[in-house]
Amino acid sequence: MTDHAKANFRVIFALTLVHFTGDLYASFINPLLPVFADTFSLSLAQVGLLAGVSRFLMFIVQPVAGYLADHYRTRLFVLGGPILSMIFIPLVGVAPSFLALILCIVIGSTGQAMFHPPVAGMISTYAGRHFSFAMSIFNVGGTFAFGVGPLLVTALVAAYGAEGTLYTAAVGLPLLPLIFWLVPHPEGEGLASRGFFGSIREALGSAWKSVLNVWAVMVLRAFVSQSFITFIPMLYAQAGYSLVDIGLVVSLFTLAGSVSGLAAGHMADRIGYKPVFLVCNLLAAPVLLLSVFIRGGWVYPSAFLAGFFSMATLPLGVAMAQELAPKGRSMVSSLMMGLALGTGGILSPAVGALADAFGITAVLSWLPAVPLASMLLAARLPNIGGFSRRG
Numbered sequence: 001m002t003d004h005a006k007a008n009f010r011v012i013f014a015l016t017l018v019h020f021t022g023d024l025y026a027s028f029i030n031p032l033l034p035v036f037a038d039t040f041s042l043s044l045a046q047v048g049l050l051a052g053v054s055r056f057l058m059f060i061v062q063p064v065a066g067y068l069a070d071h072y073r074t075r076l077f078v079l080g081g082p083i084l085s086m087i088f089i090p091l092v093g094v095a096p097s098f099l100a101l102i103l104c105i106v107i108g109s110t111g112q113a114m115f116h117p118p119v120a121g122m123i124s125t126y127a128g129r130h131f132s133f134a135m136s137i138f139n140v141g142g143t144f145a146f147g148v149g150p151l152l153v154t155a156l157v158a159a160y161g162a163e164g165t166l167y168t169a170a171v172g173l174p175l176l177p178l179i180f181w182l183v184p185h186p187e188g189e190g191l192a193s194r195g196f197f198g199s200i201r202e203a204l205g206s207a208w209k210s211v212l213n214v215w216a217v218m219v220l221r222a223f224v225s226q227s228f229i230t231f232i233p234m235l236y237a238q239a240g241y242s243l244v245d246i247g248l249v250v251s252l253f254t255l256a257g258s259v260s261g262l263a264a265g266h267m268a269d270r271i272g273y274k275p276v277f278l279v280c281n282l283l284a285a286p287v288l289l290l291s292v293f294i295r296g297g298w299v300y301p302s303a304f305l306a307g308f309f310s311m312a313t314l315p316l317g318v319a320m321a322q323e324l325a326p327k328g329r330s331m332v333s334s335l336m337m338g339l340a341l342g343t344g345g346i347l348s349p350a351v352g353a354l355a356d357a358f359g360i361t362a363v364l365s366w367l368p369a370v371p372l373a374s375m376l377l378a379a380r381l382p383n384i385g386g387f388s389r390r391g
Contacts, residue, residue, distance in 0.1 A: 014182030019141030027149025048352025054109035061113035084111025086172035093165030139315035147255030154247030257311025293308025
């Protein structure tokens with residue numbers, strides 16, 4: 001039986017490394033969207049489809065992976081997911097057609113979706129008393145990957161052409177033996193006798209309304225961040241920025257999210273989740289609007305600020321849902337990380353179609369209204385975390 005009193009930093013590091021490795025390859029898609037659009041003469045709606053495919057798979061795959069992880073002690077999803085990503089995502093640069101490109105993204109994104117629920121569900125087992133902060137450390141693995149990944153892949157493509165994506169496989173493959181050695185078997189949640197929907201009912205229990213509210217807040221957060229990270233590269237490409245410049249913008253946006261995620265987790269452990277959600281949504285609106293219209297060297301600090309406030313609450317949604325429904329940690333993690341991100345992200349093709357009709361600038365100008373609207377939902381979140389957890 002695992003000792004829950006103290007944090008096991010060795011395991012938390014291992015789980016964070018899994019998160020980094022799997023998400024590193026997923027981070028390559030968005031900064032290369034201008035390359036794909038040029039290579040295959042894509043419309044903005046098709047660009048949105050490419051971005052939306054991976055999020056749709058989060059919608060489909062993560063709840064299933066969460067269900068199975070809550071039932072069985074297996075590392076299949078934890079280890080197999082990153083392997084699929086590091087094999088198929090590097091192939092996007094040599095895809096001979098648009099359909100082949102989608103196929104590579106589909107398989108690679110399936111791998112990315114597989115490992116998130118069981119890995120996130122294991123954090124609370126090894127976090128000790130600092131659950132929100134441990135979840136934020138885990139989140140840093142993913143956001144840091146999304147920060148450095150665009151810099152890596154755009155530099156390789158700028159130097160070697162689209163085929164440069166193949167070289168990225170050399171980054172993840174050497175990490176596999178370390179991950180295999182460090183990551184323990186998941187414990188499972190004792191739901192083996194339940195079916196899929198029975199497991200959801202058992203996991204959520206009487207907290208289902210509160211979890212649904214957290215989920216809705218996370219959907220809107222995902223819609224904002226994914227719309228930004230999908231179409232800002234296209235907007236800046238039209239403005240004449242180079243592929244490396246665009247990669248830097250995407251990296252700053254996501255790296256800022258890793259910093260703010262740690263800060264948000266630290267604050268949530270002290271003052272609770274709700275105040276952090278409200279402040280971050282309020283401040284996200286003006287910096288997102290600034291990023292749409294600012295140009296020159298100011299695009300870099302504005303991208304950092306936009307990522308800082310719009311991505312800060314990602315680990316909080318997962319941690320809060322696990323506290324509300326501790327019987328099925330992998331399942332509720334999949335709802336927050338997969339179903340919420342997927343639901344918010346699959347709207348990308350619709351955003352792209354609107355951008356084709358009205359222009360990217362006009363559509364993105366309305367983006368800051370979303371975090372302001374989500375404050376209405378955030379105000380209804382339960383007062384948990386912080387002092388209430390210790391009381």
